[in-house]
Amino acid sequence: MLISVLGTGYLGATHAACLAAAGHEVVGVDRDPGRLEVLRGGRAPFHEAGLDELIAEGVAAGRLRFTDDLADVAGADVHFLCVGTPQVGDGDGADLSALWSVADALAPYLGEHSLVVGKSTVPVGTGARLRDRLGARVAWNPEFLREGRAVRDTLRPDRLVLGVDDDDDHRTLLLVYADLVAAGVPVIRTDLATAELAKVSANAMLATRISTVNLLAEVCEASGADVGDLTTILGADPRIGRDFLAPGLGYGGGCLPKDTRAFVARARELGVGESAALFDAVDRVNLHQRSRTAELARSLLPAGGGTVAILGGAFKAESDDIRDSPALDVAGRLHRSGATVRLHDPFAGANVRRACPELTVVDDVATTCRGADLVLVLTEWPQFAALDPYEVGELVCRRTVLDARLVLDPEKWVGAGWDFRALGRSA
Ligand code: UDX
Numbered sequence: 001m002l003i004s005v006l007g008t009g010y011l012g013a014t015h016a017a018c019l020a021a022a023g024h025e026v027v028g029v030d031r032d033p034g035r036l037e038v039l040r041g042g043r044a045p046f047h048e049a050g051l052d053e054l055i056a057e058g059v060a061a062g063r064l065r066f067t068d069d070l071a072d073v074a075g076a077d078v079h080f081l082c083v084g085t086p087q088v089g090d091g092d093g094a095d096l097s098a099l100w101s102v103a104d105a106l107a108p109y110l111g112e113h114s115l116v117v118g119k120s121t122v123p124v125g126t127g128a129r130l131r132d133r134l135g136a137r138v139a140w141n142p143e144f145l146r147e148g149r150a151v152r153d154t155l156r157p158d159r160l161v162l163g164v165d166d167d168d169d170h171r172t173l174l175l176v177y178a179d180l181v182a183a184g185v186p187v188i189r190t191d192l193a194t195a196e197l198a199k200v201s202a203n204a205m206l207a208t209r210i211s212t213v214n215l216l217a218e219v220c221e222a223s224g225a226d227v228g229d230l231t232t233i234l235g236a237d238p239r240i241g242r243d244f245l246a247p248g249l250g251y252g253g254g255c256l257p258k259d260t261r262a263f264v265a266r267a268r269e270l271g272v273g274e275s276a277a278l279f280d281a282v283d284r285v286n287l288h289q290r291s292r293t294a295e296l297a298r299s300l301l302p303a304g305g306g307t308v309a310i311l312g313g314a315f316k317a318e319s320d321d322i323r324d325s326p327a328l329d330v331a332g333r334l335h336r337s338g339a340t341v342r343l344h345d346p347f348a349g350a351n352v353r354r355a356c357p358e359l360t361v362v363d364d365v366a367t368t369c370r371g372a373d374l375v376l377v378l379t380e381w382p383q384f385a386a387l388d389p390y391e392v393g394e395l396v397c398r399r400t401v402l403d404a405r406l407v408l409d410p411e412k413w414v415g416a417g418w419d420f421r422a423l424g425r426s427a
Pocket of ligand 1 (some may be wrong): 143144145146147148203207210243244245246247248249250251252253254255256315316411
């Protein structure tokens with residue numbers, strides 16, 4: 001099968017590499033020359049565990065190519081649309097301009113039997129509009145990959161969602177994913193609208209879970225209850241489950257925040273605004289974690305200034321992605337309030353430097369912490385959990401630490417003479 005993947009961001013690059021690993025001939029299409037050069041060199045244009053190797057393997061085997069010319073994918077059996085659908089500049093809805101523009105550019109190259117498969121996250125109803133616009137066969141096949149685990153999630157997904165109009169399109173997609181089907185990955189066949197809705201619904205529910213646990217953490221902080229024990233008790237109920245119950249600074253990244261808002265915007269268009277207000281509250285609780293963390297940090301610094309050592313810039317661990325990063329939101333607030341901010345992140349340092357030139361980004365923990373009045377943990381990197389509080393204590397000016405991701409061991413830090421604060425823990 002000849003397969004094209006249009007858009008080579010996190011989703012497209014990972015999808016293309018995994019399809020090539022499954023034995024397909026795959027062509028990735030992108031208009032960004034810098035990104036294409038990196039991909040052709042057999043590397044990923046971002047940090048993602050295991051992806052460099054997979055791309056290098058596909059390129060070396062001749063199964064994976066990259067181009068900026070749609071003529072190179074003319075007549076391909078399947079075209080996957082993997083372009084970004086960011087939040088619109090002046091509202092909460094999804095910006096579909098990249099999707100329409102790539103679809104229009106692809107139209108002249110579609111063969112009679114080509115199947116166009118949407119993978120981008122879109123408002124429900126987009127697939128039907130695309131089908132009308134192209135006059136072609138269209139299916140929707142959302143992905144649920146997490147950054148940092150993108151390759152694992154794509155090679156072994158929890159479920160394969162195939163939103164199709166008819167048996168032919170279903171059969172085509174089963175051939176594309178023959179290896180996953182053979183490995184026993186559950187396949188859920190549905191219609192286009194349900195497949196589209198599945199992705200935003202999953203992300204909105206995950207966001208709700210995090211804001212719920214963060215609300216509970218705030219109540220623990222105010223009442224003296226133990227949020228760690230509380231989440232253990234809740235997670236022991238199989239109806240609730242243990243995953244995705246980590247309290248802290250809240251969610252960020254390129255998906256959860258924008259998908260939750262886009263869900264609400266689309267629900268309002270569909271006349272379901274009253275109930276969708278639930279997700280507005282989820283968003284507000286999430287953003288509140290950022291302002292309250294900045295305020296708490298500010299209260300632990302000397303009046304009007306002080307130096308804060310920030311550990312973490314990425315929106316989560318195992319990723320160099322800083323899109324809508326809660327850590328950078330807090331860092332920016334502290335900088336604007338007059339604090340001297342030094343920040344370190346194991347992988348996202350270069351991205352933070354580019355995006356936030358006003359912040360001082362340093363390459364190691366020791367330089368970050370030297371002479372600091374406050375150590376502030378904002379991303380849940382395991383490297384930070386493993387820090388020795390005695391060693392860090394020798395570097396700082398004052399032994400005060402605020403753990404906004406609940407990764408440090410309070411006993412160890414208190415034992416080493418630190419004034420230990422954490423979200424969800426009463427002072
Ligand atoms: C998410 C979805 O998980 C994935 O299925 C979808 O395809 C894309 O969006 P991702 O954005 O990579 O994936 O990150 P995820 O691991 O879901 O974490 C999202 C955010 O929530 C991060 O900022 C993380 O730090 C935070 N988080 C996660 C918590 O605060 N607590 C948790 O228990 C889990």
